[in-house]
Amino acid sequence: xxxxxxxxxxxxxxxxxxxxxxxxxxxxxxxxxxxxxxxxxxxxxxxxxxxxxxxxxxxxxxxxxxxxxxxxxxxxxxxxxxxxxxxxxxxxxxxxxxxxxxxxxxxxxxxxxxxxxxxxxxxxxxxxxxxxxxxxxxxxxxxxxxxxxxxxxxxxxxxxxxxxxxxxxxxxxxxxxxxxxxxxxxxxxxxxxxxxxxxxxxxxx
Numbered sequence: 001x002x003x004x005x006x007x008x009x010x011x012x013x014x015x016x017x018x019x020x021x022x023x024x025x026x027x028x029x030x031x032x033x034x035x036x037x038x039x040x041x042x043x044x045x046x047x048x049x050x051x052x053x054x055x056x057x058x059x060x061x062x063x064x065x066x067x068x069x070x071x072x073x074x075x076x077x078x079x080x081x082x083x084x085x086x087x088x089x090x091x092x093x094x095x096x097x098x099x100x101x102x103x104x105x106x107x108x109x110x111x112x113x114x115x116x117x118x119x120x121x122x123x124x125x126x127x128x129x130x131x132x133x134x135x136x137x138x139x140x141x142x143x144x145x146x147x148x149x150x151x152x153x154x155x156x157x158x159x160x161x162x163x164x165x166x167x168x169x170x171x172x173x174x175x176x177x178x179x180x181x182x183x184x185x186x187x188x189x190x191x192x193x194x195x196x197x198x199x200x201x202x203x204x205x
Contacts, residue, residue, distance in 0.1 A: 075142025082123050105151040109165050117172035132186025133177040
């Protein structure tokens with residue numbers, strides 16, 4: 001039979017017998033259709049678009065409760081106010097050779113240990129009254145959270161007892177808290193009702 005036969009990329013016009021067709025490779029007999037090629041990028045996405053490091057950091061910060069963020073902001077505010085006043089003293093430059101940075105993230109762990117110890121002993125309220133012991137812990141915790149969360153310094157562990165990195169700070173915090181407690185600052189002692197004898201020999205508790 002005379003017909004146009006497509007074999008691969010060749011077209012032969014000749015008489016082709018059934019035996020000839022049987023001898024052809026199977027793939028040469030497959031009918032090719034012009035179907036649209038679907039680009040892989042245009043296919044429905046299963047996963048999210050790539051996120052940058054700044055995107056991830058922003059999501060981490062957004063997940064922090066508002067109360068915690070406010071506490072961190074308060075702690076950093078007290079730190080900044082303290083550094084501004086502390087840097088006015090000549091002793092500050094004499095002790096370390098440099099002014100204390102308003103951003104604690106600029107301090108190495110060694111200097112952070114040193115200056116946090118001074119900060120926790122010297123910080124006061126706006127009216128110059130001392131912070132109670134619990135507030136001192138909250139101040140240090142706020143600064144630690146800032147360094148860990150905002151600055152990715154997960155090695156800052158101010159309260160880890162087995163770590164010697166911030167041992168000096170912990171000793172100063174402990175001594176200051178004991179001093180305040182001994183002075184009755186931050187201690188809420190509940191006073192009982194007075195013991196009063198009545199006429200029957202009993203008492204009112």
